[in-house]
Amino acid sequence: MREWRYDPIQKRWIIISTTRQQRPVAWQPGEEVPTPQVDCPFCEGREGETPPEVFAFRTGGPNEPGWRVRVVPNKFAALQIEGELERRGRGMYDRIRGIGAHEVIIESPDHECCLSDQTDAHISLVLSAYRQRLRDLMSDTRFRYVLVFKNHGREAGMSLSHPHSQVIAMPVTPRTVAIELQSARDHYARKERCIFCDILDQELEEMQRVVELDDDYATLCPYASRFPYEMALLPRRHMADFATLTDNQLSSLARHLKRVLQRMKHGLGAPAYNLILHTAPNTSGTQGRRDYWVTLGEDWHWHIEIFPRLTRVAGFEWGSGFYINPQPPEEAAARLRAIEV
Ligand SMILES: [Zn+2]
Ligand SMILES: [Zn+2]
Secondary structure, eight states: OEEEEETTTEEEEEEGGGGGGOOOOEEEETTTOOOOGGGOOTTTTTTTGGGOOSSSEEETTTTSSSSEEEEEEEOOOOSSSSOOOOOOOEETTTEEOOEEHHHHHHHHOOSSOOOGGGGGGHHHHHHHHHHHEEEEEEEETSSEEEEEEEEEEEGGTTTSSSSSEEEEESSSSOHHHHHHHHHHHHHHHHHHHOHHHHHHHHHHHOOOOOOEEEEEEEEEEEEOOOTTTTTEEESOOOOOOOGGOOOOHHHHHHHHHHHHHHHHHHHTTTEEEEEEEOOOOOOOTTOGGGGGTTTHHOOOOOOEEEOOOOOOOHHHHHSSOOOOOOSOOHHHHHEEEEEEE
């Protein structure tokens, strides 16, 4: 069973997906050892154990060894790619069939090498795979949003220890992104400026919360960070859609991201983390709502959010949606800046 269900009170969609019950859990509670290489379906030479690849940087034929980055459908996908959406309502409840794409970007044939230890050139290939999947999935008009994210480490929800990212294309815009899109559109409507560019200008003037800075990108600890060492990475020049990055911009991003990940690894004791890409929504299937996205190119600014998993979310956060952050972002940024990389 796979379906989207709408909660009319909280105004959010939930995915009910029983296929997720069958997936291998590599890390049992209390067990410290990640999946051994010998059982790993993502390792080179075991290509037959994943669904056939949808994309790869490789030499040689598909689904054989000889690849550097490989993208496959998730074997235990929360959503299914085939079929129509079949939007339905019954009484109080709205549902959509569990349509979506759920893919795994296997970042390297090397089981042991985490993303932060890869070369700049290899990180650039991984980011290039992000771009390729975004371009491809955004051409499917059923999808409103394509989310690329990475769970690193058990506390961040990683179920197989081989380094990988995930892509989920979905027929609804996630609420967190929808709120950001609305704020950006409102700000633009009032000031004819991008809210992210305005924040970036102020941050670069104050230099209190900046972690990493070069000609093309800035990473900072947000003013109202929810978690210790939460970070946001943004391009310094306005750009709405990650999928439009050039190869040069990708290489520069890889260099910047590596330095940020290295700071986190060496400064915070190699914590588990989540990395989330918030790119532009897919406007190709929104006939009738075209006016809605009319300023998207000017008001939206893609960014990457990084959350080291150092604290746990508990009852207060669940109950209130408020967060208590024990670490001021100014202090967090100063500590991360001081790390030698
Ligand atoms: Zn592996
Ligand atoms: Zn901007």
